[in-house]
Amino acid sequence: MLTRQGWTVLGTGVGTVVLGRIFGMLELYLAGAALVCLVLIAVLSVLLSRLTMTVAREVRPDRVSAGTESRVDVLAQNRGTRRTPVLLMVDPVSGTRGARLMIAPLAPGASRDVSYRLPTERRGIVEIGPLRLELSDPFGLALLRIPATEVTELTVYPRIHRIPPPPHTFGDDPHAGADHPNALSLTGEDFYALRPYVIGDDMRRVHWPSTARHDEIMVRQDELPWQSRTTIVLDTRSSTHTDETFEYAVSAAASVLQACRACDDLVRLISTDGADSGFSSGKASADSLMEYLAAVRLSAGGTMTGVFQRLAGSSSGGTLVTVGATRSAAEELAATRAGTAFGNHIHVVATTRLPDEVGPLTVLTGPLHSFGDNWTAVVSALRARRVVPR
Numbered sequence: 001m002l003t004r005q006g007w008t009v010l011g012t013g014v015g016t017v018v019l020g021r022i023f024g025m026l027e028l029y030l031a032g033a034a035l036v037c038l039v040l041i042a043v044l045s046v047l048l049s050r051l052t053m054t055v056a057r058e059v060r061p062d063r064v065s066a067g068t069e070s071r072v073d074v075l076a077q078n079r080g081t082r083r084t085p086v087l088l089m090v091d092p093v094s095g096t097r098g099a100r101l102m103i104a105p106l107a108p109g110a111s112r113d114v115s116y117r118l119p120t121e122r123r124g125i126v127e128i129g130p131l132r133l134e135l136s137d138p139f140g141l142a143l144l145r146i147p148a149t150e151v152t153e154l155t156v157y158p159r160i161h162r163i164p165p166p167p168h169t170f171g172d173d174p175h176a177g178a179d180h181p182n183a184l185s186l187t188g189e190d191f192y193a194l195r196p197y198v199i200g201d202d203m204r205r206v207h208w209p210s211t212a213r214h215d216e217i218m219v220r221q222d223e224l225p226w227q228s229r230t231t232i233v234l235d236t237r238s239s240t241h242t243d244e245t246f247e248y249a250v251s252a253a254a255s256v257l258q259a260c261r262a263c264d265d266l267v268r269l270i271s272t273d274g275a276d277s278g279f280s281s282g283k284a285s286a287d288s289l290m291e292y293l294a295a296v297r298l299s300a301g302g303t304m305t306g307v308f309q310r311l312a313g314s315s316s317g318g319t320l321v322t323v324g325a326t327r328s329a330a331e332e333l334a335a336t337r338a339g340t341a342f343g344n345h346i347h348v349v350a351t352t353r354l355p356d357e358v359g360p361l362t363v364l365t366g367p368l369h370s371f372g373d374n375w376t377a378v379v380s381a382l383r384a385r386r387v388v389p390r
Contacts, residue, residue: 013034053079076103089101128152133148164380166259228319229279230319248371258290264281266318273299304324308338346363346378347362348362350366
C-alpha cells in the first residue's frame with residue numbers, strides 16, 4: 001500500500017514526534033504529526049477512489065516467426081460515474097522490463113486505446129502479464145494496485161527461410177504412416193473415397209448405393225493422393241552445440257518443416273531428447289511441431305547413434321534430413337546404415353566455422369553460411385538426378 005517514499009515519510013514523522021516528546025519541543029512534535037497525517041490522508045485518498053474500469057488486452061498476432069512484428073493492444077474504459085485520475089498501466093513481459101503506460105484521466109463512459117510492441121528477436125514463449133492498474137496519490141506516498149487481466153502468451157517460432165521442399169524419392173509411399181479414411185462398399189471392394197462423377201469417368205466405377213442416397217452419380221476413387229515423406233532429426237545435445245549454433249539448427253529444421261507443410265507432405269520430427277512426432281500432415285500438426293521447435297532447449301541426454309539405429313530398422317522411405325553438428329566417425333557409420341532405408345539423406349550442419357571439406361549432400365548453416373542458398377543447391381542437384389519430378 002505505502003510506497004518507499006511513503007514509508008520514509010511515515011518513519012520520519014514518527015521519529016520526529018518521538019523526539020518532540022522527548023525534548024519537549026512543540027514545533028518538532030507538530031511537524032512530525034503533520035507528516036504522519038499526510039501519509040494517512042494519502043492512504044485514504046487512494047482507498048476511497050472508486051474505480052470502475054474494464055480492461056481488454058489482445059496480442060496480435062499471438063504466433064509469429066522470429067523477427068516478425070507483434071504487438072499488444074489494450075482497451076481501457078471507464079464505466080464509473082466519476083472522472084478517473086491519472087493511471088499507470090503496468091504489463092510485465094518475460095525477458096524485459098515490461099511495459100509501463102500512462103493513461104490520462106477518462107470521463108465517464110470514455111475509453112482509450114494503447115499499444116506497445118513485443119520482443120520477437122528470439123524464438124521462445126513470451127509471457128505477458130498479469131496486467132495491473134496502479135493508482136497513486138499526488139505525493140506518491142500510497143499506491144493501489146488493481147489486477148486487470150490474466151497472463152497471456154506469445155509464441156515466437158524459429159526464424160524461417162523460404163526454401164524448396166525435399167524432392168520426391170522412389171521410396172515415397174502414398175500410405176506413409178498417416179491415417180487416411182477408407183470406406184468399404186457393399187460389394188466388398190475397398191476404395192479410398194467417393195467423389196461426384198465427371199465426364200470421362202469409367203461407368204464401372206459408379207457406386208450405386210451412394211448414388212441413390214445422394215441423388216447424384218458418385219464414383220469410387222481407388223487411389224490415395226501422392227504424399228511425399230520427410231523425416232527430420234534434430235540434434236539437441238549441449239555437448240555438440242553452442243547456443244548460437246543451436247539456434248541456427250532449430251531455424252533450419254523449422255524451415256524444412258514449413259517447406260514440407262506448404263506441399264502437404266507427411267513429416268516426422270525426431271530429436272535426441274526423445275521426442276518423436278510420428279508421420280503427420282496438415283496445418284494443426286505443423287503448428288504443433290512449430291510450438292515444439294519454439295520451446296526446445298539444449299539437453300544433456302540422448303545420442304545421434306541411438307536415433308540412427310532406430311531409423312535403420314524402419315522402412316519408412318522418403319527423405320531423411322538430419323540437423324546438427326559435425327558427426328563423429330561412429331555417427332557417420334550409423335547414419336550410413338540408417339540412410340539405406342531412405343531415398344535421400346541430407347545432412348544440415350550448423351557451424352560458425354568454414355569446414356575444409358563438405359559432402360555433396362551436406363548443407364551448411366551459420367553466421368558464415370547462407371542456409372537458403374546451400375539448401376536450394378543441394379535440392380536442385382537431387383532433383384536433376386531423379387526421374388520423378390516434384
